[in-house]
Amino acid sequence: MSSNFATSSRKVVKSMYKQTCTNLLELSSAKVTEWLQSFDSVITDCDGVLWIYGQALEGSADVMNQLKAMGKSFYFCTNNSTKTRSELLKKGVELGFHIKENGIISTAHATAAYLKRRNFNKRVYVIGSEGITKELDAVGIQHTQVGPEPMKGSLAEFMAEHLKLDADIGAVVVGFDEHFSFPKMMKAASYLNDPECLFVATNTDERFPMPNMIVPGSGSFVRAIQTCAERDPVVIGKPNPAICEALITEKKIDPTRTLMIGDRANTDILLGYNCGFQTLLVGSGIHQLKDVEQWKLSKNPEDKKLIPDVYLPKLGDLLPSILDSLAGKPF
Numbered sequence: 001m002s003s004n005f006a007t008s009s010r011k012v013v014k015s016m017y018k019q020t021c022t023n024l025l026e027l028s029s030a031k032v033t034e035w036l037q038s039f040d041s042v043i044t045d046c047d048g049v050l051w052i053y054g055q056a057l058e059g060s061a062d063v064m065n066q067l068k069a070m071g072k073s074f075y076f077c078t079n080n081s082t083k084t085r086s087e088l089l090k091k092g093v094e095l096g097f098h099i100k101e102n103g104i105i106s107t108a109h110a111t112a113a114y115l116k117r118r119n120f121n122k123r124v125y126v127i128g129s130e131g132i133t134k135e136l137d138a139v140g141i142q143h144t145q146v147g148p149e150p151m152k153g154s155l156a157e158f159m160a161e162h163l164k165l166d167a168d169i170g171a172v173v174v175g176f177d178e179h180f181s182f183p184k185m186m187k188a189a190s191y192l193n194d195p196e197c198l199f200v201a202t203n204t205d206e207r208f209p210m211p212n213m214i215v216p217g218s219g220s221f222v223r224a225i226q227t228c229a230e231r232d233p234v235v236i237g238k239p240n241p242a243i244c245e246a247l248i249t250e251k252k253i254d255p256t257r258t259l260m261i262g263d264r265a266n267t268d269i270l271l272g273y274n275c276g277f278q279t280l281l282v283g284s285g286i287h288q289l290k291d292v293e294q295w296k297l298s299k300n301p302e303d304k305k306l307i308p309d310v311y312l313p314k315l316g317d318l319l320p321s322i323l324d325s326l327a328g329k330p331f
Helices: 003-012 029-036 060-069 085-094 107-117 130-138 155-162 182-192 218-229 241-249 265-275 289-297 315-327
Strands: 041-044 073-078 104-106 123-127 169-174 198-201 207-210 213-216 258-262 278-282 310-312
Touching: 029 315, 041 060, 060 073, 060 315, 073 085, 073 241, 085 104, 104 107, 104 241, 107 130, 107 198, 123 130, 123 182, 169 182, 169 218, 182 218, 198 218, 241 265, 258 265, 265 278, 265 289, 310 315
Parallel strands: 041 073, 041 258, 073 104, 123 169, 169 198, 258 278, 278 310
Antiparallel strands: 207 213
16 A cells, blocks of 8 residues: 555544543443444454454454444454464354454465465465465465474584575565474575565564463564565555555545554554554553553654554443443433
């Protein structure tokens, strides 16, 4: 998506609480209803918003389904490249969401679509999972296999006996890879030494905090290869507005009447800012109110873009207000 488009979207957005991080729980029912009426479409992140560790967050399915009952369209938009759209659909339906496959925007699918639009006709070196390779298969693009590529022996032994570079690689795609390794980084950088070889990242999510540990995200692998290859990738996923370009250009959504929901400000909320959407941060995932307070105090204009319009501790907290609105409850 061109920067001009994103800029024009920001100019016309009419957000009721623009970049104030207003807590919806502190507003009157009438004000929340007024806010609910200010958007027609909803784009929401999945992990940390709708579900976590494979389990639906309390009330999240009810909220999304009730928003649909109000006549609003909604889309899942995930940077998770490990699953295909059909796999995400299956998961969503099993967890109680009334979603269809055309309502799912995933980086694995979007990456395959990006290469297809470019009439790509070589093979892809994939650092990632079967979510990517299955989507490449679906559009007829050849690729390497995913899985472990361990270091065999010393570096000298590996280079002399095991390192084999294919001549027909025309793109390196990097997503989440639990088998990321030194040989993979070495191969990727070697392929990318050819300026004609495309460098595509599904997303740049840095990490996933868990109770007692940190799990590296795709962005950690992308950055390592970026440093070694001395090249910047085309980033497919959030916050790149290109992930929503088709919805906007095909007029399926009006940016000024669209709400973006997320738990990670530097992907979800920033995507909303870049596209001119209203934004809702939920505290059930990565970023919390304490982070927003730091961005409010920051002198860096880039930090200001991370401040959401409104906030909820979790998406399910919106359910009572939606039910009141559907019932036409007087105020």
